[in-house]
Amino acid sequence: MIIAERKPLSELLGMLEGAKDITVLGCRSCTAICLAGGEKEAKELSEALSLHSELQGKGWRVATITVERACEKEFLSPLEGSVGTLISLACGVGAQVVQAMCPELHVLPGVNTTSMGAPEGMGVFLEQCAGCGDCILHLTAGICPIARCAKSLLNGPCGGSQDGRCEISPDTPCAWEQIVRSLEARGRLDLLEANIPPKDWRSSRSGGPRRTVNAEASAGEQQKAWREEG
Numbered sequence: 001m002i003i004a005e006r007k008p009l010s011e012l013l014g015m016l017e018g019a020k021d022i023t024v025l026g027c028r029s030c031t032a033i034c035l036a037g038g039e040k041e042a043k044e045l046s047e048a049l050s051l052h053s054e055l056q057g058k059g060w061r062v063a064t065i066t067v068e069r070a071c072e073k074e075f076l077s078p079l080e081g082s083v084g085t086l087i088s089l090a091c092g093v094g095a096q097v098v099q100a101m102c103p104e105l106h107v108l109p110g111v112n113t114t115s116m117g118a119p120e121g122m123g124v125f126l127e128q129c130a131g132c133g134d135c136i137l138h139l140t141a142g143i144c145p146i147a148r149c150a151k152s153l154l155n156g157p158c159g160g161s162q163d164g165r166c167e168i169s170p171d172t173p174c175a176w177e178q179i180v181r182s183l184e185a186r187g188r189l190d191l192l193e194a195n196i197p198p199k200d201w202r203s204s205r206s207g208g209p210r211r212t213v214n215a216e217a218s219a220g221e222q223q224k225a226w227r228e229e230g
């Protein structure tokens with residue numbers, strides 16, 4: 001899932017200069033799970049903004065809308081008729097889809113989108129994938145050395161770890177220590193002998209914005225368009 005965290009209220013207030021009609025948009029998918037932008041957080045932010053408006057005489061009209069998935073335009077019909085400023089508590093993808101679908105709205109980011117990861121514990125989320133576009137988890141015991149090693153090393157540890165912790169911080173496990181221990185437990189230390197060649201980073205963000213095409217779905221769409229034309 002995509003991980004995000006709430007922006008401080010003071011930062012949002014700074015973005016709202018000149019606003020009158022404000023809609024707070026929650027998303028029931030990723031940002032709801034990471035407790036940054038679901039229905040509950042959207043209501044809380046609306047209440048905080050309404051209170052601020054009342055105390056400061058701003059005259060804001062604040063509404064709240066929560067959709068299933070802000071990143072899919074099919075779910076955005078509840079936004080029809082919204083005017084003014086929209087604070088998006090969806091991830092950066094959702095915020096951009098909403099802005100493209102509703103050009104008359106001024107969309108503000110209400111969260112900082114940080115990474116792709118999973119819950120590690122209550123309210124704690126760990127980055128697990130950097131979206132490199134060429135997965136090598138089969139060689140690394142299902143632990144991503146790109147996202148989880150501070151140096152994104154592909155062929156073993158740097159030598160700086162201490163007691164299983166990364167040299168960048170005692171709070172961060174050394175991903176390569178985890179990989180080696182996990183391979184050892186499975187009797188697959190032989191995988192460490194494989195030399196992982198330098199990655200071709202063109203499949204990652206380094207190659208520019210990526211477009212992923214599902215050929216089957218894409219062909220189906222094309223046939224549908226032809227049928228409609230014919």
Ligand code: SF4
Nearest residue numbers: 129130132135136144
């Ligand atoms: S190897 Fe690439 S695709 Fe696989 S988990 Fe790591 S960053 Fe993600």
Ligand code: SF4
Nearest residue numbers: 149157158166174175
């Ligand atoms: S200590 Fe481990 S996780 Fe940290 S940079 Fe070195 S190999 Fe990577």
